[in-house]
Amino acid sequence: MPYCKKCGNRISKFDVDRCPICGEVNPFEGVSSETIEITSEVNEDTDKNFKPRKRQTMLMLFITLGFFGIPFFYLHQKKIAIIFMLINIVGISAISFIFSFYLQILVPFAILIALGIFLLINTASGLYMYFMPNLKDGRGEFVI
Numbered sequence: 001m002p003y004c005k006k007c008g009n010r011i012s013k014f015d016v017d018r019c020p021i022c023g024e025v026n027p028f029e030g031v032s033s034e035t036i037e038i039t040s041e042v043n044e045d046t047d048k049n050f051k052p053r054k055r056q057t058m059l060m061l062f063i064t065l066g067f068f069g070i071p072f073f074y075l076h077q078k079k080i081a082i083i084f085m086l087i088n089i090v091g092i093s094a095i096s097f098i099f100s101f102y103l104q105i106l107v108p109f110a111i112l113i114a115l116g117i118f119l120l121i122n123t124a125s126g127l128y129m130y131f132m133p134n135l136k137d138g139r140g141e142f143v144i
Contacts, residue, residue: 002028053143055130062126067092067118071126076138092118 004011007022019027053075061071067088072081092114099110129135135143 004028050141052141053137055135055143058143059126059130062122062129063119066122066126067115071129075143078138088118088122091121 002011002013003009004019004022004024004027006024006027007019009019009021011019011021011027016026016028018025058071058074061074065071067085069081069083069085069088072078072084092111095114095117096107096110099105099113100107103110105113137143
């Protein structure tokens with residue numbers, strides 16, 4: 001139990017406004033009975049650049065333009081977008097090389113097979129991120 005700063009008697013922690021024994025206002029040192037509003041809403045009028053990112057748009061970008069890292073650019077994650085784009089380019093090239101030279105498949109068909117494999121990988125990545133709870137973009141905003 002706390003003590004009053006004026007009379008020194010033990011008082012209840014609920015007597016923040018006034019000591020019941022000596023009548024001292026604010027008997028606890030450094031404790032205020034005022035409350036502060038800590039919740040607020042986002043005001044879209046003050047932030048003109050605020051545009052919530054959508055999961056459906058992100059998924060469609062993964063399916064259609066995932067090879068170029070566009071979904072990560074959409075989520076304002078530029079470093080990850082560049083890395084994802086390089087992984088796609090190197091992976092498609094490597095798989096095309098493997099299919100065309102080692103398995104003796106014609107080069108256009110090898111490229112189509114590699115593109116199909118990476119289309120499935122990009123779609124799986126998009127579905128994973130679509131169902132990820134509490135997904136945030138590069139600015140720290142939740143993706144809706």
